[in-house]
Amino acid sequence: MNRFIYMGAAALMLFGSASCSNNSKQQGTSESKAPASVKEDILVGSLNVIVDASVFPLLKEQEDVFLSAYPNAKLNFIAKPEVLAVKNLLEDKGSVAILARKLSEEENKNFASRSIQPRVFPIFSDAIVFVSHTNSSDxxxxxxxxxxLMKGTSTSGKRLLFDNLNSSSFRQLKSLGNLDKVASSFVEGANTAKEVLETVAATAGKIGVISYNEYLDLKLSFSNNIRILSVKNTIGDKPDNIYYKPNQSTIAAEQYPLRRTFYVLNYQPNLGLGLGFSAFLTGDRGQRIVLKSGLVPATMPGREIIVRDKI
Structure with missing residues (x-):
């Protein structure tokens, strides 16, 4: 109930502010930047947003639409692998974060000591995907x-190449296997998803591990040499031992096993721009951008149907 009250209030504030913005434009008084005298609110000001690098392409799309609607706002994205992103959030380098997990009780202590209560909401579902060279038999x-492979007990001769050993993909698989340590025998780390695809496109013996959002963003550049692998559904609430490729349908139906939910974590102590951007991400426009991108929105946006008496 609190979530709906919060988001409903935010939506009303967004609508009201948008109406004021439109009136200003009609009167010829709109400006590209917020005047220094204007107090920061949910649609005015500057906000540092810490983003898990694996979904940065989608957040850039969200930014473009948000800023086109609210030109008095400014978003400064800090894209980092998950471990570094969480570290930046705890160091107050940003008050809003987009992550594939919520903070732990221990991590929240610093904010609790300052009486900051987080506003955390799901935005979309992404997935971990595996890619290989088209010449590979797999x-x-x-x-x-x-x-x-992560335990170092494999006899397949393959090697895993992660986008980053600080990434949410690495953390999720490590947690899935209850691994305290990962053997370096068959595991490597790159710096970016692009670097993973470049390496896999040139090497038949490696399996790349990246996010589905990164794959969608980069696949056209490597489509001739890259193959996405099907994964056997053996975990979760609906295991059926069938192999599935990641796509919007199999992620939404919970058939592809390596799904993960991304959240907006708003630790801004006041009702500032963090509230407005969070409301946008979880609202109809933000969710439509998620749907168009190929990922799965947390809330399916409504469809507008026009009924005419005459054709």
Missing amino acids: TSVTIQEVLD
């Missing part, structure tokens, strides 16, 4: 095969 993989 077209599928099991989670157990991946975990065996």
Whole structure:
């Protein structure tokens, strides 16, 4: 109930502010930047947003639409692998974060000591995907095969190449296998998803591990040499031992096993721009951008149907 009250209030504030903005434009008084005398509110000011680098392409799309609607706002994205993103949030380098997990009780202590209560809402579902060279004989993989590589017990001769060893993908798979340590025998780390695809496109013996959002953003550049692998659904609430490729449908139906939910974590102590941007991300326009991008929105946006008496 609190979530709906919060988001409803934010939506009303967004609508009201948008109406004022439109009136100003009609009167010829709009400006590209917020005047120094204007107090920061939910649609005015500057906001540092810490973003898990694996979904940065989608957040850039969100930014473009948000700023076109609210030109008095400014978003400064800090894109980092998950471990560094959380560290930046705890160091107050940004008050809003887009992450594939919520902060732990221990991590929240610093904010609680300052009486800051987070506003946390799901935005969309993404997935971890595996890619290989088209010359590789592999077209599928099991989670157990991946975990065996991470444990160092595999005899397949393959190697895993992660986008970053501080990434949310690495953390999720490590947690899935209850691994305290990961053997370096068959595991490597790159710096970016692009670097992963470049390496896999040139090497038949490696399996790249990136986010589905990054794959969608980069696949056209490597489409001739990259193949996305099917994964056997053996975990979660609906295991059926069938191999699925990641796509919007299999993620939404919970058939593809390596899904993960991304959240907006708003630790801004006041009702500032963090509230406005959070409301945008979880609102109809933000969710439509998610749907168009190929990921799965947390709330399916409504459809507008026009009924005419005559054709």
